[in-house]
């Protein structure tokens with residue numbers, strides 16, 4: 001979608017929004033799949049309610065992008081604009097065991113910044129790419145750690161009220177790759193509470209997790225991490241692997257030959273290729289195991 005009206009462009013400037021016309025989402029996502037649309041980068045959180053009111057009044061639909069590492073986006077010209085937060089500097093502020101972190105901050109860099117101040121707990125999240133906002137939305141987790149465990153409050157744009165609010169952890173439920181925020185809420189900033197730990201000990205934990213990832217995941221290929229959630233008590237990867245589907249492809253979308261729940265863009269895969277692969281693998285798992293795998297990747301199929 002292209003915004004060309006001089007009136008709307010002027011309103012965006014007044015809200016300190018950076019307007020990038022015709023941005024390629026293939027360049028902004030780890031799968032390297034996705035069409036083009038206008039990208040609106042939000043420099044000041046306080047302007048978000050007014051920006052969303054403006055878009056609604058003008059009948060312009062939007063989606064919200066973090067680091068683009070867990071999304072599969074349609075090809076071609078997209079019928080909505082993409083919003084994204086920019087990160088203020090510094091984006092991580094530490095007071096004792098409390099860490100205020102901006103939603104646009106990089107998750108891995110946050111883990112290492114905290115480690116240098118002898119704050120641990122999040123070692124398992126070191127290799128999860130993307131932003132704090134995306135991690136909060138997805139309740140990102142790995143190797144026995146989930147970000148939700150450390151969240152104490154979140155500043156959030158509430159779609160229900162159209163205002164920015166601060167929400168305490170007691171009012172948020174963090175589940176497996178899911179949180180209780182409404183789909184149109186936008187996380188702006190979070191306060192984490194992290195346990196004190198010596199830097200060397202945190203570093204040792206980080207090295208172990210990095211090594212586990214390197215030895216089991218296709219880190220040099222374009223992916224969105226795990227495509228499916230694990231079913232209760234099971235492993236989607238093991239089910240797919242058990243059906244001999246590593247290396248199976250639809251067009252340039254391929255089941256990784258390293259980790260069967262990672263689907264990679266092995267060339268110039270389109271969104272249709274990836275959706276075709278997801279459909280085919282899901283139907284074979286259903287036929288073999290009677291189990292309907294649910295996507296972990298967020299699909300914006302326009």
Ligand SMILES: Cc1cc2nc3c(=O)[nH]c(=O)nc-3n(C[C@H](O)[C@H](O)[C@H](O)COP(=O)(O)OP(=O)(O)OC[C@H]3O[C@@H](n4cnc5c(N)ncnc54)[C@H](O)[C@@H]3O)c2cc1C
Nearest residue numbers: 066067068069070130131133134135140141142186187225
């Ligand atoms: C190689 C690789 C390994 C991975 N390993 C793991 C893993 O071990 N564990 C794991 O949990 N995930 C993993 N992932 C998936 C992904 O990194 C996580 O889900 C990550 O938290 C997504 O963050 P993001 O900023 O990239 O979100 P995006 O992909 O940009 O967005 C994901 C969702 O979050 C929403 N969102 C983003 N920012 C905000 C915000 N500020 N407010 C509201 N909603 C927002 C988007 O609208 C979208 O619905 C992996 C991905 C890759 C490529």
